[in-house]
Amino acid sequence: MIVYFNNDFKLINEVSLSPFDRGFLFADGVYESIRTYNRKLFRYEDHLERLKRSLKETRIDFDNFNSIKNIIYDIIKKNNIEKESLVYLQITRGSVQQRTHSFPMEKTTPTLFISVKEFKEDNEEQSKGVKVILQEDVRWLRCDIKSTSLLPVVLANQKASEEDAAEAILVRDGMITEGTHTNFFAVKDETVFTAPKSRLILDGITRKVVLEFCEKFKMDFKEEFIDKDDLKNFTEFFITSTTKELTPVTMIDYWQINNGEPGKITKALQSVFKKVTEDHY
Numbered sequence: 001m002i003v004y005f006n007n008d009f010k011l012i013n014e015v016s017l018s019p020f021d022r023g024f025l026f027a028d029g030v031y032e033s034i035r036t037y038n039r040k041l042f043r044y045e046d047h048l049e050r051l052k053r054s055l056k057e058t059r060i061d062f063d064n065f066n067s068i069k070n071i072i073y074d075i076i077k078k079n080n081i082e083k084e085s086l087v088y089l090q091i092t093r094g095s096v097q098q099r100t101h102s103f104p105m106e107k108t109t110p111t112l113f114i115s116v117k118e119f120k121e122d123n124e125e126q127s128k129g130v131k132v133i134l135q136e137d138v139r140w141l142r143c144d145i146k147s148t149s150l151l152p153v154v155l156a157n158q159k160a161s162e163e164d165a166a167e168a169i170l171v172r173d174g175m176i177t178e179g180t181h182t183n184f185f186a187v188k189d190e191t192v193f194t195a196p197k198s199r200l201i202l203d204g205i206t207r208k209v210v211l212e213f214c215e216k217f218k219m220d221f222k223e224e225f226i227d228k229d230d231l232k233n234f235t236e237f238f239i240t241s242t243t244k245e246l247t248p249v250t251m252i253d254y255w256q257i258n259n260g261e262p263g264k265i266t267k268a269l270q271s272v273f274k275k276v277t278e279d280h281y
C-alpha cells in the first residue's frame with residue numbers, strides 16, 4: 001500500500017513516526033474521511049472546509065491545502081484502485097522534543113498522513129436496514145471538531161458490535177445527539193428530524209446533503225433534539241455518513257420498528273441520494 005506521509009509518497013512499511021508525535025501522545029490531531037463516486041471525490045470542498053475549521057478550532061497551524069486534492073488522486077492512481085476509494089486524511093500537531101500538555105515552545109511541523117483503500121458499499125445494510133443500540137454520550141463538549149481523540153466512540157461502537165448492532169446512538173441528558181460515526185434522523189408525521197448543528201454533534205456532510213434534499217423537494221424538516229423517551233412516537237429512523245450513506249434503522253435496542261421494514265420517507269431520500277451520486281462526475 002502506498003500512502004502519503006509528510007512530503008512524500010511512501011510504502012506503508014517505510015513510514016516511521018516519532019513516539020513524540022503529539023498525535024500519538026495526546027490524539028492531538030484532526031481528520032477527514034472522503035469517498036469517491038464515479039472515481040471523483042464527493043463534496044470535496046465541504047470536507048476541506050470542515051478540515052480547515054477543525055484545524056482552526058484546535059489551533060493546529062497547517063495551511064498547505066492547495067496540493068491535497070491532486071495528492072489524493074495520485075495515491076489512488078499509485079494504488080491502482082479502479083473502483084471507488086475511501087480516503088483517510090489526518091493532520092496532527094506534529095512531533096515534539098518533550099511531552100508537555102501545553103503546545104511546545106518550538107514551532108512544530110504538523111504531520112500529514114493520507115491513505116486510500118478500495119471502498120465497497122454495504123448494499124444489504126442499505127436495503128434491509130440495521131439494528132442500533134442506545135448508549136450514553138460521554139464525549140467532550142466539542143463534538144463539532146473532527147478530532148482523532150475518539151476513545152468514547154470506540155468503546156460505544158465496540159459495545160454495538162458485541163450486541164450485533166451496526167451503530168451506537170448516543171444520548172446526552174436524555175436527548176439523542178448522533179451516532180458514533182453517523183448522524184441520526186427520525187421521521188414523524190412526514191417531518192424529518194435531526195439534532196441541530198451545535199457543539200454536541202459533528203456537522204456531517206451527508207447530513208447536510210440530506211437537508212438540502214428536504215429543502216429542494218419541499219419536505220418538512222426540523223433541526224431539533226429528540227428526547228429518548230419520545231422515540232416511540234416516531235415511525236422511521238435512519239443514519240447518515242460518508243461510508244453508510246443513508247442507512248435505514250429497523251431496530252433500536254429490542255424495539256423492532258415497522259416490522260423491520262425501512263420507512264417510505266427514508267427510501268425516498270435514499271433514492272434521491274443514489275441518483276445524485278450516480279450522476280456525480
Ligand SMILES: Cc1ncc(COP(=O)(O)O)c(C=O)c1O
Pocket residue numbers: 033178179180181182183201202203204205206207240241242243
Ligand atoms: C461523530 C460523527 N457524526 C457524524 C458523522 C458523519 O459525517 P459525514 O457525513 O461527514 O461522514 C461522522 C463521520 O465520521 C462522525 O464521526
